[in-house]
Amino acid sequence: MDFVAFYYQYIWNLSSMWGSVLAWLQSQTGLPGWAIYLVFGFGGALGAFLWVAISNIILVFGERRLLGRFQIRFGPNRVGPNGTLQLIADALKSVGKELVIPAGADKPIYVLGPIVAFIPAMMGFAVFTFGPTMSPVTMDIGVLYFQAVTSLTAFAAFMAGWSSNNKFALFGAMRAVAQFVSYEIPLVLAVISVVLVAGTMNTLTIANQQTIVYALVLPIALFVFTIASIAEANRTPMDIVEAESEIVAGYHTEYGGMAFIMFYAAEYTHALAFGAMLNVLFLGGWKLFWLDQVLPPWLLFILKSYFVFFILIWMRATFPRLRIDQLMSLGWKVLVPLALVSLVLTSAGMLVPGLPLLAVAIFQWVAAGLIILAVLSRLPRRTNREEDMRARRLAAQAAMTARTAVSAQS
Amino acid sequence: MTVRLDPADAAALIRARFPEAVEAVDGFAVRLATSALVEVCQYLRDEPSLAFDYLVMETAVDYIEDDYLELVYVVRSLQHNREVVLKVRTDGRDDPVVPSLVDIWQTAEFQEREIYDLFGVRFAGHPDLRRLFLWDEFRGYPLRKDFLPLAQ
Amino acid sequence: MALKTEPFVVNIGPQHPSTHGVFRVQLTVDGETIVDLKPVMGYLHRGTEKLAEEKTYTQCIPYTDRMDYLAAMSNELGYVMAVEKLAGIEPPPRAKWLRMIFAELQRISSHLFAAATFFQDLGGWGTAIMYMLGRDREQILDIFEMTCGQRLTTNYMRIGGVAQDVPPEFFPAVRRFLDDMPSRIDEYFDFLADSDLLLTRTKGVGILPKELAISCGCSGPMLRGSGVPWDLRKTNPYLYYDEVDFDVIVGQNGDCYDRFMVRFWEVGQSLRIIEQCLERLPDGDVRHPFSPDFVSGTFRPPKGEVYQAIEGPKGELGYYLVSDGTTAPYRFHVRAPSLINLTPFREMCIGWKVADMIVILGSVDIVVGEVDR
Incomplete structure (x- = not known):
């Protein structure tokens, strides 16, 4: 169990894990400090980028599925298990397309x-x-x-x-x-x-x-x-x-x-x-x-x-x-x-x-x-369903009665 | 219930004001002289007891055997709920000209363009007389009876 | 310092997500504000009127389906009523009641379509479409399908009746639809029609004054939205509309919101009409004994001409027919409400923003198949 706790501590804090890796690297290779710092920075940037890249896939897919839920439809569910590979397919299709630069x-x-x-x-x-x-x-x-x-x-x-x-x-x-x-x-x-x-x-x-x-x-x-x-x-x-x-x-x-x-x-x-x-x-x-x-x-x-x-x-x-x-x-x-x-x-x-x-x-x-x-207090009173419909109907009836009266006169 | 004004009554109404305007009356419509069309329509719209404020439809028919085009106007009074059909005959089928009713009922704008497009009737006084559906370079008027589609 | 600016021309369409088909609008804009506008149509012109002159009277029925393809039943109804008037045929009562049911179902379907695309035009991202079209309209289309085998271009009305009687499963399906709809209308009102964003975008936008609406020959929800209570079902009743109980809905200001609300409440009135039709539907034949077969070449109405109008979902749908005593109409003209409702489009749009133009066009509710024919 100590073993698990030891590694869990690293999973807990990714940067300290990354730091340990770098310390080990330095002890093994004897690289100068600025180089290690550079590697450290690149590692962080890479981590953030990976997170963004994976997030984009999760979010786009999640959005499409969730929108489907909101709109009583399924969303993408054909490609791969539950449609999870849909995004990969879309990305591949887009990568294969020509980049057209319009005239002018x-x-x-x-x-x-x-x-x-x-x-x-x-x-x-x-x-x-x-x-x-x-x-x-x-x-x-x-x-x-x-x-x-x-x-x-x-x-x-x-x-x-x-x-x-x-x-x-x-x-x-x-x-x-x-x-x-x-x-x-x-x-x-x-x-x-x-x-x-x-x-x-x-x-x-x-x-x-x-x-x-x-x-x-x-x-x-x-x-x-x-x-x-x-x-x-x-x-x-x-x-x-x-x-x-x-x-x-x-x-x-x-x-x-x-x-x-x-x-x-x-x-x-x-x-x-x-x-x-x-x-x-x-x-x-x-x-x-x-x-x-x-x-x-x-x-x-x-x-x-x-x-x-x-x-x-x-x-x-x-x-x-x-x-x-x-x-x-x-x-x-x-x-x-x-x-x-x-x-x-x-x-x-x-x-x-x-x-x-x-x-x-x-x-x-x-x-x-x-x-x-x-x-x-300043918002207009919200329209009431029955009231709105009744007003429109009454207006129509009143106008039609008036017209019938005019027709009868002439 | 919309009262279809009997064409004979309508003709009498129009004759009372414009003695020369009515050319013929049948069971469906009152046929007016082309020259009197605008003033009769103006009168029909503006006279409060008539108040024909609504032009329902305007179209044309090609009577090729008798060598004229006939324009049909269905006019209605929303106020009195009455309807009358007016007709006008063109003088021949080569480049016929009929006065435009756009100034009286604005709805005539698109319908007259449609008639111009498909029948080739020109409307004098129309503000923007261009083809409505077909492209400007199109030759011929498709709804005329002598139009041969493949000959274009 | 004032910068020098000049207006420029943008073509919206003919292929644009919000022009409801292949309709083109030539906009002259000053920044985002519209200073001039020209509608350009004809991209879907199929020459229906010319085609009809070559066909027999019964063969014209499917062509009418393809004009306003969102309201095929209403189009057929207007046409067969015009021919019946010309030929003096009176369909049996059951057929007339059935026609009313189908015309009203079609009106609901068309109004739902108008409302749903209206939200799409506002940027509502498909939710309204999926509920109104994917759920409610689908029920109507299923009813059509079980009755005549088609969902959109139904070809169900016949001169002197309807094609065939409704199947037994028709009644439970309509019943279910009638039971489901009222609560959904309430839901739509709360979430869509009464939402602040919709009110901000549509109230006071694209006002069509009463006088202009009449002069421009607008009809249907356009005219009623401007406060003119003109509904041919009331003012010039055909079929049995004088025997059923329903109300005419009008707007007060003539803005986009009023046109939308008129359609919205008319759905409820149509439900009322269907309810009464179902109660009063008699037994009996659905075809007149002299009703011509679909491919009949022997049906020759007497010489004459006729103008017959019905209240279609988009407005007054009129047919002007001239018969010369042969099997084909000599002249077949459609008074297309979509086209004529576009007449005041320019006046309604000028001074508003580009985004409003889309909303106003949505509130006019055109179907390009009918505009161009």
């Missing part, structure tokens, strides 16, 4: 588009906290770094849309730039609330500090962050950038084969990155009640991130999408003020001596309650 396209930019889309989405994974000490890179400005690299996706969308020489792609590109840039602001403002409470931008510290999850302390910031990250990750109901019923496929209309797969993977990576970031900032990363005593933290972190993604799938199956001007007004007129309110309340709460966290929580919840009350 700006070729270098057109080819760069999908690469630029994927890399920044991937880079964000460097700062995630898979466990108490597990993070591919421990960075003191982790949060800032994440916001900075993930916002680069706007460039990719614009490059792809502009270089495609297609009007639908241009629509998509313009919408992408407008949407991404607008939603960057509430997103960052919401994150600042967390940073204020945590007192650091280091993701590892933020996750470890959460004895009580920040979702309970900062409800307004959580709300703003969720909505804004859906918009940033370009998921329904805010996927106007590639609204298939309006502008075909948005900025990647002209892409096929592997290039399309890159965009597709970038979208899912992006969504997963925001799900994982939400997890780190608000849900305590790898912590989950007593379960983190039993299961390895990295497994919990992954499962929690998938749970956030599951909510995104749920929304996709439920909501129609917004219009561009409605989306913009939601961003600028609702989310930015809310994020500012959250920021002010958090700053005020942090000045309270003694229990700043409790003060922040009280401030935020009271404000959230007031806002909800205000919104509810």
Whole structure:
């Protein structure tokens, strides 16, 4: 049993396992420290990349099956056991396709588009906290770094849309730039609330500090962050950038084969990155009640991130999408003020001596309650089924009686 | 119940205002003179006791043996629930011209384009008279009786 | 500093996910705002009217199926009623009641299709489609299949009756459908029609004023959505519509939401009509003794002309027939509601965004097979 416990400890903390491997490597080969550090970094990057690659397969397949469940159909269930090999088949088909470059396209930019889309989405994974000490890179400005690299996706969308020489792609590109840039602001403002409470931008510290999850302390910031990250990750109901019923496929209309797969993977990576970031900032990363005593933290972190993604799938199956001007007004007129309110309340709460966290929580919840009350009181009364139908029928009957009277007169 | 206005009554109504307008009456329709079409329709729509505000349908028929095209208008009053059928004959079948009713009932816009497309009747005063279904380079008018599909 | 901008032209269609077939819209947009719009049609023009002039009267029936292929029963009904009026044939009562049942089932199916694709156009990602079409409409299509062997192009109506009597399993199937639907309508109302996102996207969008609707000859849910209570089943009853009890539904503002809601509630009214039809369905023959066989070449209506309109799901579906006393119609014209409902499309769209154009087109509910014929 000691044997099992010994190895379980390694499974528990992958980075310490990796560290032991490297220590062994150094003792055997006598490589200089910088080389070992390089290998260590590459290992972390490889691990994160593997996780993203496997996650993409799991998430795409899971989304298709779950959407099937939501829509009383089966989803892919033919290829392989329960359809699990469907994704492999799709990927093989796409890889085999020719990359068609449309006439009049700006070729270098057109080819760069999908690469630029994927890399920044991937880079964000460097700062995630898979466990108490597990993070591919421990960075003191982790949060800032994440916001900075993930916002680069706007460039990719614009490059792809502009270089495609297609009007639908241009629509998509313009919408992408407008949407991404607008939603960057509430997103960052919401994150600042967390940073204020945590007192650091280091993701590892933020996750470890959460004895009580920040979702309970900062409800307004959580709300703003969720909505804004859906918009940033370009998921329904805010996927106007590639609204298939309006502008075909948005900025990647002209892409096929592997290039399309890159965009597709970038979208899912992006969504997963925001799900994982939400997890780190608000849900305590790898912590989950007593379960983190039993299961390895990295497994919990992954499962929690998938749970956030599951909510995104749920929304996709439920909501129609917004219009561009409605989306913009939601961003600028609702989310930015809310994020500012959250920021002010958090700053005020942090000045309270003694229990700043409790003060922040009280401030935020009271404000959230007031806002909800205000919104509810100003919302138009919801239509009642019977009333709506009766009104329409009565209107018709009244008008028809009036007409019969007119006919009889003439 | 929609009252199909008896064509004879309708003709009497129209004659009372426009003595020259009605050319013939049968059991189905009132046939108007082409020159009087627009003013009669205007009158039918604007006179409150008639209020024929709704053009149900407009189409054409090719009577090749008698060498004319006939345009058929089914006009209805939603207010009084009455219906009347008007007809107009073109002068021959080579490049016939009929006044357009788009200014009176906007619904005539597409239907007149359809008739122009398939029968080759030109509508004077139509704002945008192009082929509706067939492409612009198409020669001939398919719904005419002397149209031979394979000859195109 | 004001940047120099200029409008540019986008072709939506003819092959586009949301144009409901091969319909093309030439948009002139200023950014996302529509400044001008030209509908272009004819990509599905099959010359039905010309074809019909070469066929016998009975052979025309399948051609009518293929115009509005989502409402084949209604198309056939209008056509056979026009021929019956021309020839002076009165079908037996059982046939007429059956025709009403099928016309109303077809109306429900068509309205469900309109509502489901409307959500798809809004970006609802298929959920409404799977529920409304994959579950509810499928039941209707199963009923059609057990009755006449076809699901879409039914070819069931005959001049002077219907093709054959309904099979015994028809009644339990309709019964089940009638029992299932009301709770589903409630469900759709709560989750779809009353959802805030739908209200934001459709309320006040694409307003069609009453006067414009009348002048443009709009009919069906388009006209009723604008507040004109005009339903041929009430104002000009045919079959036994004057003997059954149902209400006409109208909208108040004439926006996309009202057109959608008119269709939505009409489903319930159609269920009421079917219920009454089932109660009153008499026994007896379903074909008139002189009803021509399907391939009959001897049926010659007398000389004359006729215009017969019925209230199809999309609007007033009229047939104008001219007979010259031979076996084939001399002129066969369809007053296609889909085409005529598109007349105010330009006025409805101008000033709205590209995304709204799709929604407005969805609320007009066209079927390109009928627009182009």
